[in-house]
Amino acid sequence: xGQKLKGIAAKLELSVALSERTLGLREGVMQEHSIHxxxxxxxxEAYGLVREYYEEVGVVVREDRGQFEEQYFADGAGVWxxxxxxxxxxxxxxxxxxxxxxxxxxxxxxxxAAHRSQGIAEALLGALEEYAxxxxxxxxxxxxxxxxxxxxRFYQRNSYEACERYNENPQATLFxxxxxxxxx
Numbered sequence: 001x002g003q004k005l006k007g008i009a010a011k012l013e014l015s016v017a018l019s020e021r022t023l024g025l026r027e028g029v030m031q032e033h034s035i036h037x038x039x040x041x042x043x044x045e046a047y048g049l050v051r052e053y054y055e056e057v058g059v060v061v062r063e064d065r066g067q068f069e070e071q072y073f074a075d076g077a078g079v080w081x082x083x084x085x086x087x088x089x090x091x092x093x094x095x096x097x098x099x100x101x102x103x104x105x106x107x108x109x110x111x112x113a114a115h116r117s118q119g120i121a122e123a124l125l126g127a128l129e130e131y132a133x134x135x136x137x138x139x140x141x142x143x144x145x146x147x148x149x150x151x152x153r154f155y156q157r158n159s160y161e162a163c164e165r166y167n168e169n170p171q172a173t174l175f176x177x178x179x180x181x182x183x184x
Contacts, residue, residue, distance in 0.1 A: 033089070033120050035127045038079040043069055046079040049091040053110035057148065060171060071095045076104065076135055080127045082111065082120045089115040092124040094132060097141055099166060104132050106142040109151070125158055133180045140180060143172035152176075 038046045047068050054062050063071060072079045072093045082090035090111035097103040106128065111120045132140055142160065144151050152174060160176040167175075 033082050033084045033115070033118065033123065035080055035082050035120075035123045037127070037131065038073075038081050038091075040073055042081065043073060045088055046072075046081060046091055049081070049088060049110060050079075050093070050108050052112070053091075053108050056110070072107075076137075078128070078131060079108075080124050080131075082115075082124055084115055084120075090120050090124055092121075092128050094128050094140075097166070100139065100141070102136060102138040104135075104137045104140050105167075106140055121154060122158070129178075129180070137180050139177050141166050141175070141177045143167060143169050144174050144176070145171060146173045 043065075047065050050063075050068065053059070071077060072095055074096070077093075077095045079091055079093045081088050091108060092106065092110070093108040094104050094106060097105040106125075109121060109124065111124075129140065140160075141163070142155065143166075144155070146152075155176050158178070160178045163175050163177045165172075165175050166177075
């Protein structure tokens with residue numbers, strides 16, 4: 001009887017461990033996060049996260065702070081910040097796509113490593129897509145690289161499909177888009 005209970009306990013421990021990993025729990029506790037569109041007074045915080053992103057993924061072509069402000073703190077654009085316990089842990093940007101009418105471009109999706117697998121990227125993307133749809137964008141585009149396999153899977157899970165090259169980014173090897181509206 002004692003061995004049977006030990007076996008059941010071991011199975012329960014394994015089940016809990018797998019559930020925690022699947023849900024992205026840290027030390028058994030899911031950290032709550034909040035998402036908001038950055039205001040002008042948060043530009044330095046947003047740009048700081050973008051610089052972290054540049055370093056982590058090796059972005060060579062970068063906006064300086066002035067270009068960042070011009071592109072992402074404008075009509076039809078924005079930066080969304082994710083916070084956990086009041087500290088920013090992730091961001092994503094949206095800017096107008098000048099080459100295509102009624103289209104936006106997703107840039108700089110980034111979540112700090114310690115906060116990944118907690119639904120933060122999905123929440124950031126959801127907030128951006130809601131804004132884009134309400135703004136009237138018909139399509140959202142993005143570019144990435146073959147080496148960013150997790151990013152490609154993430155966008156595919158969120159209904160982004162491969163498309164033709166739409167920009168001259170020399171680092172990008174994959175291009176994706178999603179129609180906004182009823183399906184978003």
